[in-house]
Each structure stands twice: as C-alpha cells, then as structure tokens.
Amino acid sequence: MxxxxxxxxxxxxxxxxxxxxxxxxxxxxxxxxxxxxxxxxxxxxxxxxxxxxxxxxxxxxxxxxxxxxxxxxAAEPDVWLCFAPVKRARIDYIAEKATELGASVLQPVLTRHTAVERVNIERLRANAIEAAEQTERLSVPEVREPVDLARLLGGWPEGRRLLMCDETGGGPPIAEALGGLDAAARAAPWAVVVGPEGGFAQEELGALRRIKDVMAVGLGPRILRADTAALAALACWQALVGDWRQPTPRLHADYRTSRVTV
The missing domain is CATH 2.40.240.20 (Hypothetical PUA domain-like; domain 1)
Structure with a gap:
C-alpha cells in the first residue's frame, strides 16, 4: 500500500x-x-x-x-517570492510550483499595472499545502495577504537581498549575477520580485532600484509571461545560491508515498 x-x-x-x-x-x-x-x-x-x-x-x-x-x-532556504497576481489558473500554478521550488514566503504584490484585484489567499494556501505534501517538503510556505509595492518596499527588512527581474534589459544575465556572489551574499536571506504582465511603472522601477541590497537581472532574450518569469528566476536562484547546490537525498526508499488532494 x-x-x-x-x-x-x-x-x-x-x-x-x-x-x-x-x-x-x-x-x-x-x-x-x-x-x-x-x-x-x-x-x-x-x-x-x-x-x-x-x-x-x-x-x-x-x-x-x-x-x-x-x-x-531541517533549515530550508529563506527566499521569498514577491509577484504581481495573475489570473486564477496561473496564480494557482505559481503557488504550486513555487512551493515545489522551495520558496519560504509567497507574497502577492499590487502594482500600478496589476490587472487582478482580488486574491484568494485560502486557495493559494491549499495549493501550497498540496504541493508540499507531494514533494516531501518538511514545511509549507507562508502565504501572505496582498500588499502594495510601495508599502512592501517601505518596510523592506534590513539585510534581505532583493533579486529584481529587470524587464527593461538593464541588468546582467541572472546566471552571471548570481554566480559571482560571495559567501556572505549567498548566506543572506533573499527575495525574488517579478512585475505584472504590463510591467512595472517607471516610478516603481526607481523605488526598487533604491533598495539597499537590490540586484537587477535579465532573464534572457525572450519575453516571458509573469508566471514563467517568477518561476524561472526562482529556479535559477535555487540552482546557483539555494539548496540545489547540495546533494539530493534519497527519501523513503522503503515505501512509496501518494499525493493527497483535499
């Protein structure tokens, strides 16, 4: 069984x-x-x-x-995913896959160009729990209430580094930027921030760049949808900074686990 x-x-x-x-x-x-x-x-x-x-x-x-x-x-990587809400099926996908990728916090962020006004936090949490059960995580990411970008940045925690997906093309390639980090930067708490389908407004880009520990990066030559960009950036962070650099443990070799969907 x-x-x-x-x-x-x-x-x-x-x-x-x-x-x-x-x-x-x-x-x-x-x-x-x-x-x-x-x-x-x-x-x-x-x-x-x-x-x-x-x-x-x-x-x-x-x-x-x-x-x-x-x-x-066991301790897990301390990395938040801050993302502008998208339509229902795709925001569910973000919650599920970000949990699989090891995000510690899921933070919906309201921006000038955000098209979605209501976010069902309970539904996102249910998706995160289901993904944690399936992937053998020992924790479920904290799912926070949506917050305006200005308010989020105004209370930005001291010492938390911010990986900003720069849609203007002004940042270096993400692999180059993350690959050059020193040991202290790798050990710091992080967050990834991704804008809405319409992109950040210019004043929002300016506010992001004024964060003390911000790192603006590019995600390649193709235009990515917001949900794709969020998960691609998180995957790159895990591969170059997070726990993907560690040996993969073999879990539960003596029995099979099944997914529980409720």
Missing amino acids: SVSRLFVEADLAAGIEAPLGEAQVHYLRHVMRRPDGAPLLLFNGRDGEWRATLAGRGKKSAVAEVGDCTRVQ
Whole structure:
C-alpha cells in the first residue's frame, strides 16, 4: 500500500493522536479507500516528519496515531517570492510550483499595472499545502495577504537581498549575477520580485532600484509571461545560491508515498 502524506496543524510526537480535518478524512476513506491501520506520513513545518496510522473515531472522524520520526526538521532556504497576481489558473500554478521550488514566503504584490484585484489567499494556501505534501517538503510556505509595492518596499527588512527581474534589459544575465556572489551574499536571506504582465511603472522601477541590497537581472532574450518569469528566476536562484547546490537525498526508499488532494 502506498503511504498518504499529510500536512497537519497539530504538534507531533511519538504516541500522540493528531486530529485530521474533515476533508482529509473524506479523502482517505472515500477516495483512497484507506482502512483503519493504513500507514500515513505527517508533517507540520515544525517537528519534522512522522510515521502514523489511521484510526477511526466514528463514521466521519478519524485521527492519526503517531509513531516514530522519519526525518527531523531541517533549515530550508529563506527566499521569498514577491509577484504581481495573475489570473486564477496561473496564480494557482505559481503557488504550486513555487512551493515545489522551495520558496519560504509567497507574497502577492499590487502594482500600478496589476490587472487582478482580488486574491484568494485560502486557495493559494491549499495549493501550497498540496504541493508540499507531494514533494516531501518538511514545511509549507507562508502565504501572505496582498500588499502594495510601495508599502512592501517601505518596510523592506534590513539585510534581505532583493533579486529584481529587470524587464527593461538593464541588468546582467541572472546566471552571471548570481554566480559571482560571495559567501556572505549567498548566506543572506533573499527575495525574488517579478512585475505584472504590463510591467512595472517607471516610478516603481526607481523605488526598487533604491533598495539597499537590490540586484537587477535579465532573464534572457525572450519575453516571458509573469508566471514563467517568477518561476524561472526562482529556479535559477535555487540552482546557483539555494539548496540545489547540495546533494539530493534519497527519501523513503522503503515505501512509496501518494499525493493527497483535499
């Protein structure tokens, strides 16, 4: 039997019972047809990953009886993705793929040319949780409420470096810029910022360039859609600065995990 992997809010420790949400129980019981005693993997972003078994508590409720720890919580790259919201299917795609790529924060940013006014944060978080479950991440990125670009930059954290995707073509190639960083810059917290389909306004570009630790970069000779640019820049950052430079661990060689969609 493949093992269903679930994100839970509860603290995790050996011997406890972790409550499962109604949607999780429905999926396990009625979609995956999991019986009592079925193996699970649980994580909460704080306590690592734990083996567990499914245990019924009535017709519509169940808990996970927690066993032993399979992986301790480990530090992950501290990189935010700041992006202008795009239409529904594509913003869902950004949330899913940015989670797979290891973003620690998903920050929608409202700009002068942003065409989308409403962002469903709960939907983005659900997409991020699903992606974290599937990709064996030990955490789920924080999904923040949309914020105006001026407000975001006005409170920019000291020491957080900003990788700005420069649509004007004024920045060096991204691989050249990131490849030349020293050890201190690589170890710093980072953020990637990408504009909307219509691009940043000139005053917005000026405000971005005034950030102390900004690095404007180009993304090649082709015009990229906003969602493509966001994920391409994040992938380049991971390859040249983040944890893609580390050996790839072999996870769960003794069993297969299955995706849980709720």
